[in-house]
Amino acid sequence: MRRTAVLVAVIVTALLLQTTVFPELTLLGVKPELLYLVTVVFAALRGPAEGAVVGFVGGLAQDFLLNMPKGITALTLTMLGYTVGLARQYITSPSPLLPAVLVALGTAGGVAFHQAVAFLLGEEEDPFSYVAKVVLLTAVYGGVLTPIFFPVLRRAAAATHSGRVVHF
């Protein structure tokens, strides 16, 4: 119950910030992808299963606010959460920059995958140069924002803990 409430609060806050605050704070006209950031951080902290669940729920919530077939973001973030969660198990770097690097790489890969699926469904009409710009800038922006959001998300991830200690 507490786990669900924390998860919903994190996703709703991310969507609110994304639609009200960050349209005013764009990086060269590009908004960050906060749900990609949330998914990557949860996956890195809690493993592939939790990453996939957070990605699916957050992605579906974002899908409902988009004017394109629902489910594309859910699919993207499910796979992103699972992939980052798996990859994290093989990374032993103690660098404090690791979450930011993971978010940047994850966002770039995720946004590119999302637009590729949209393209296959005939929904993608933006020129390649614009897609490339968004992929690059959302990755950079995500990386920059990670140190700001990471402490809060780490506490939220700890609150979703079921009580058993699970090491990944």
Add this chain to the structure above:
Amino acid sequence: MAIRQRPRSARLLVVTLVAVSLAIITVDYRAGEGGPLEEAGRAVSSALAPMQKAVSSVVQPVSDFFSSLAELPSLAERNDALEAQVEDLRAAQQLNHELVGRIEDLEQILGLQAILSRTIPARVIGSGVSNFEWTLTIGVGSDDGVAVNMPVVTGASDGPRLVGRVIQVTPISSVVQLLIDRKFGVSGTLSTSNEAGIVEGRGEDELRMELVGPGVEVSETEPESVFTLGFEVNGEPGLYPPGILIGTVSRAFSEPGSVDSFVTIRPAVDFSTLQYVLVMVRGRAGDESP
């Protein structure tokens, strides 16, 4: 044992979630507009709208403060210019009062009141969630009389300027697709040459209007304005009333010997500073709403 089982259960979970996502994509893609997931989308939007209203009312003054800081050096100059404008406008207002009275009389005589649009004022409470869609969320919805496909404009001294159209309504909020969105199209006409064509959104780039006729001369000193055309198709009026300003022509392209020519149009509205809009209520709007 437990350690071995966990990756397998995570894999099973992710396979299930991916399958569910693919099923949702398929169902929603095949259903198109008005599919079973539309209702869920409206529920999410209307749950988020009150929070967006609250956050934007806090964020807006802060962002206004910072943008006014940036404009500080030019404020004194602008103030002088505005004072001069106020004087001019006072004189014009006198004349307008007389004219409005005469127009009202004439409208009554001609029975035009019912045809003219009624507008619903609305505050912008949020922007689109994606970098690939250009939309706004406004704080009025079906409870206020807003329906899908209603045109959205801003008021200006020289008449309404096109912002976009309503694409989703909840009881308390609506989503407006901006005219710069790549899925947006409206028939437009050039003010002086009377050329007509479809004006299409191009995202970050300027709008583009394909022309049926041969190329247009673009004057740099007096840029040509583009207005909505609002013609009838099969006896049905178009979505947009005629005469709403879309923007001004910035460049014209035409290949010699080819019938293909197009112009690029700078939108009349600055979408980044938009805070209030007007939704135009017309008879036709809402016909296509599910």
